[in-house]
Amino acid sequence: MENKNTCKINNCIWPEEILSALERGEITPAEAFIRFRQLDNIRASSDKDYRGNSEMEEVLKELDMLIGLNSVKKLVRELQAFVEIQKRRQQEELATDPLVLHMIFKGNPGTGKTTVARIMGKLLRAMGVLQKGHLVEVERADLVGEYIGHTAQKTRDQLKKAMGGILFIDEAYSLARGGEKDFGKEAIDCMCKFMEDNKDDIILILAGYCDEMDNFLRSNPGLRSRFPIHIDFPDYTGAELMEIAKLTLQKRQYRLSTGAESELFKLVSVCTTTDQPHIGNARMVRNIIEKSIRRQAVRLVRQTTLTREDLMIIQYEDIREVEG
Amino acid sequence: MNDCILVGQPNVGKTLFALQFADFLGMRALDVTFQASDGLLGCKHYRVEQAIRELSSMERHKTKEIQTIALKIPTGKSIRNIQLIDSCGLSDGIHPDILIRKAMVQTLSALRYVKMILHMLDASYYGRTKVVPDIDQQVAQYGYAKGRYAILANKMDLPGAKEGLHIIANAFPDQTIIPVSSLKKIGFKEVKALVCRYL
Numbered sequence: 147m148e149n150k151n152t153c154k155i156n157n158c159i160w161p162e163e164i165l166s167a168l169e170r171g172e173i174t175p176a177e178a179f180i181r182f183r184q185l186d187n188i189r190a191s192s193d194k195d196y197r198g199n200s201e202m203e204e205v206l207k208e209l210d211m212l213i214g215l216n217s218v219k220k221l222v223r224e225l226q227a228f229v230e231i232q233k234r235r236q237q238e239e240l241a242t243d244p245l246v247l248h249m250i251f252k253g254n255p256g257t258g259k260t261t262v263a264r265i266m267g268k269l270l271r272a273m274g275v276l277q278k279g280h281l282v283e284v285e286r287a288d289l290v291g292e293y294i295g296h297t298a299q300k301t302r303d304q305l306k307k308a309m310g311g312i313l314f315i316d317e318a319y320s321l322a323r324g325g326e327k328d329f330g331k332e333a334i335d336c337m338c339k340f341m342e343d344n345k346d347d348i349i350l351i352l353a354g355y356c357d358e359m360d361n362f363l364r365s366n367p368g369l370r371s372r373f374p375i376h377i378d379f380p381d382y383t384g385a386e387l388m389e390i391a392k393l394t395l396q397k398r399q400y401r402l403s404t405g406a407e408s409e410l411f412k413l414v415s416v417c418t419t420t421d422q423p424h425i426g427n428a429r430m431v432r433n434i435i436e437k438s439i440r441r442q443a444v445r446l447v448r449q450t451t452l453t454r455e456d457l458m459i460i461q462y463e464d465i466r467e468v469e470g
Numbered sequence: 471m472n473d474c475i476l477v478g479q480p481n482v483g484k485t486l487f488a489l490q491f492a493d494f495l496g497m498r499a500l501d502v503t504f505q506a507s508d509g510l511l512g513c514k515h516y517r518v519e520q521a522i523r524e525l526s527s528m529e530r531h532k533t534k535e536i537q538t539i540a541l542k543i544p545t546g547k548s549i550r551n552i553q554l555i556d557s558c559g560l561s562d563g564i565h566p567d568i569l570i571r572k573a574m575v576q577t578l579s580a581l582r583y584v585k586m587i588l589h590m591l592d593a594s595y596y597g598r599t600k601v602v603p604d605i606d607q608q609v610a611q612y613g614y615a616k617g618r619y620a621i622l623a624n625k626m627d628l629p630g631a632k633e634g635l636h637i638i639a640n641a642f643p644d645q646t647i648i649p650v651s652s653l654k655k656i657g658f659k660e661v662k663a664l665v666c667r668y669l
Contacts (some may be wrong), residue, residue, distance in 0.1 A: 161582065165575045175560040175574055179608035182582070183615060 161185060185238070202226075202272040209265050213393065214386040215258055221377055222266065229273055245275065246374050248341065250363070251353040253379025256427030259353045260314065262377075267312045270349065277310035277347065284313065286320040289333040297329040301336040309348055318352035319362035338372060382427055387414045391431045395460065400439065405462030410434065413465065438464040472669040473538075473553040475580055477609060478590035480530040480559030483624045487590065487652035488539055488556045489526060493518045494658045495543055505536040507572040533558050534573045536580055545666055552669055555580055562605045586618040586668045588661070591638055593623040593649065597630030602641045610642050618668045620646040622661065627651040 161182065168178045206226070209219055225247070235242045247270070251259040264281050271279025284304050291297040305313060315321075321330035341350060352373060354362070363370050382390070388411055395401060402410065417430060441464040446452060476484045492500055500521055504512045516524070526532065537556040542549045557580060558573035565571050581587065589609050596602070613619030621642060623635050626649045635649055648664065650657035 161579075165579055168578065169568075169571050169575045171564045171566075171568075171571055174562065174564050174605075175578065176562060176604045176608040178578055179605075179612045182578075183612055186615075 202269065205265060205268045205272055208268075209262075212258060212261065212265075213389045214382050215262070215379070218258070218262055218377055218379060221375075222262070222269070225375070226269060226273065229270070229275055233274070244345075246345070246372075247275070248350045248373045249352075249375040249377060250359060250373045251351055251377050251379060252356045252359045253353075254355060254381055254427055256429030256432075257379035257381060258428060259379055260316070262379075263312060263314045263351050263353070266349075266351075270312075276312070276349065280308075280311035282308040282311060282313050283316060285316045286323075286330065286333075289315070289321065289337075290329045297332040298336045301333045302340065305337065305340045305344075305348065309344065312349045312351055314351045314353060317354045317358075319354045319358040322362050322365050334366060334369070338368065341372060384411065384415045387428065387431050390428050391435055394432060394435050398439070399458060400442075401459050402465075403459050403461050406438075406460045406465045409462050409465040413468075434465070434468050437468040441465075441467045472551065473555060473584045474586040474588060474665060474669060475555040475557055475577075475584040476588050476590055477557055477577060477581060478559060478624075479592065479603065479605060480561055481528070481532075482559070482590045482592040482595075483526075483652040484559070484590050485533050485537070485556050486522065486526040487622070487624065487650065488537075488554050489518060489522045490652050490655055491554070491658055491661065492539060492541055494655055495541060495662070497542065501540050503538040503540075505538070505576070507535065507569075507576050531559060531570055531573075534569060536576050543662060543666060550666065550669070552665060555584065557581075560605050560609065562603050581612075586665065587613040587616065588620055588622055589613055590622045590624050592625050593631040593634035593638060594625045594628035595634065596623075596637045597632070597634030600637060602637070607641070610645060614645060620648060620664055620668075622657070623647055623649045624652055626656055627654045 164173070164178050164181045164185070167173045168175060173181070206223075209222060212219070229245060229247075232242050232245060249266075251263065253259055260281075260283065267276065267279040267281045269279075270276040282304060288304055289297065289301045291300045307313075321334055322328075323330060337350065341348070350373070352359070352362075352369075356378070388407075391410060391414075392402065413434065414431065438460050442460050445461070445464065446456060449456070476488055478484055489500070498518060500516045500518060502514050502516060502521065502525070504514070506512075525537070533556055535558065539554045539556065541552045541554050543552055544550075557577035558570065560574055560577060565574065587609075589606070591606060610619075610621065621638065623631075623638050625631055626635070631649075635647075639647055646664065648657050648660045650661060
């Protein structure tokens with residue numbers, strides 16, 4: 147009878163079953179603890195685990211520091227939770243889905259695709275999914291060769307460089323440009339093969355403009371299923387761009403005067419409301435800031451007496467001249 | 471929720487410790503929430519001395535349900551709110567009384583979800599018998615694996631407790647052990663510091 151009970155207890159997979167057995171008087175509290183330990187597969191947290199956790203917190207903090215991108219942040223957190231739970235399920239010997247984390251990033255330039263990819267690398271490394279978590283940034287020219295056989299070799303070299311991390315292919319749609327005879331297709335085939343063979347140790351991210359990427363995926367139906375995670379990077383709003391500008395200036399110990407702030411807002415609003423989506427976004431703001439800092443330097447270099455504040459404040463005319 | 475459970479064998483002094491600890495923290499009155507094994511909740515307001523009189527006893531298994539005491543621990547200029555969960559004692563073997571078994575289930579179930587575990591041992595019993603009961607070993611292993619776990623070697627005011635403490639230290643070399651006396655309020659300062667560090 148006792149053997150039968152022990153056997154039954156050993157097979158239970160829910161903590162509630164152990165508690166019920168204890169309540170029915172089939173096992174002692176001490177036996178219940180043994181079963182709990184087996185079930186939880188818990189062990190003393192080693193230093194490595196602690197380091198991993200604190201590293202992950204740091205990375206998530208870095209992600210939260212990014213301005214806007216709320217939908218992207220939510221998705222990254224979802225992915226983090228999914229990976230974590232899959233790992234826990236694996237520990238508990240429950241059925242797990244394979245972790246296919248290849249991604250497609252769609253968005254205009256300067257919407258934070260590369261920044262998020264870099265954070266993603268660090269996050270997956272902290273979670274133990276990737277060994278190194280580094281980001282190798284490539285474009286068409288780095289993958290496509292000039293003669294037959296050259297492409298496969300170049301692509302494989304880049305993929306090997308990215309092993310244990312992320313291969314980030316910017317403007318990936320350009321690989322399908324040029325029709326049937328173009329070597330870009332060979333690069334895609336080589337990538338797919340490599341992904342299948344090394345699916346646990348590399349993550350590929352294809353990035354590019356929204357429309358072009360949609361066309362690219364339509365022309366290569368196999369790619370859509372191989373890249374299950376699609377993240378859209380929306381354009382920043384005027385207010386978000388202003389925040390980015392202020393943060394960038396703050397980091398460099400500059401400040402906008404009231405006049406400069408309203409002038410910059412005007413400039414940013416014009417860019418975000420025009421029909422040219424490619425000129426907007428964070429990179430543009432950064433460029434405006436760079437230029438205005440140079441303009442400020444030119445304005446100040448002629449002055450003989452300068453206060454600490456003069457050196458820090460970007461005035462209205464500094465921004466206006468950028469506009470011009 | 472900052473919750474800390476007190477576990478241990480019956481009659482090691484868990485309830486008395488919880489109430490005396492509240493007294494040590496300067497609380498004159500307590501709100502004790504009782505949770506029956508069928509999930510029914512009840513709350514009662516006590517003065518500390520009244521709670522000691524009514525809730526603790528020299529008999530085994532006086533506590534037959536989860537009793538949660540809301541503690542306010544003053545730390546510097548702020549006050550930290552902590553739920554101290556007093557539980558039914560866990561004994562070796564299968565207890566014949568279904569009510570006690572149900573209460574033990576409650577203890578184990580609570581143990582899985584709390585943030586911190588204080589495992590109370592009777593140091594004088596260890597000194598007398600020189601035996602390490604299986605249940606204490608299992609709780610210690612489980613608690614150590616879960617983290618934020620410490621052993622309170624109670625009844626340090628009784629004869630043989632010092633020897634018992636030595637046996638406990640040898641039996642659980644990796645654990646944090648704090649010698650305490652629920653009755654004489656010995657070691658409470660150290661327990662407070664540990665609770666503040668863990669929660």
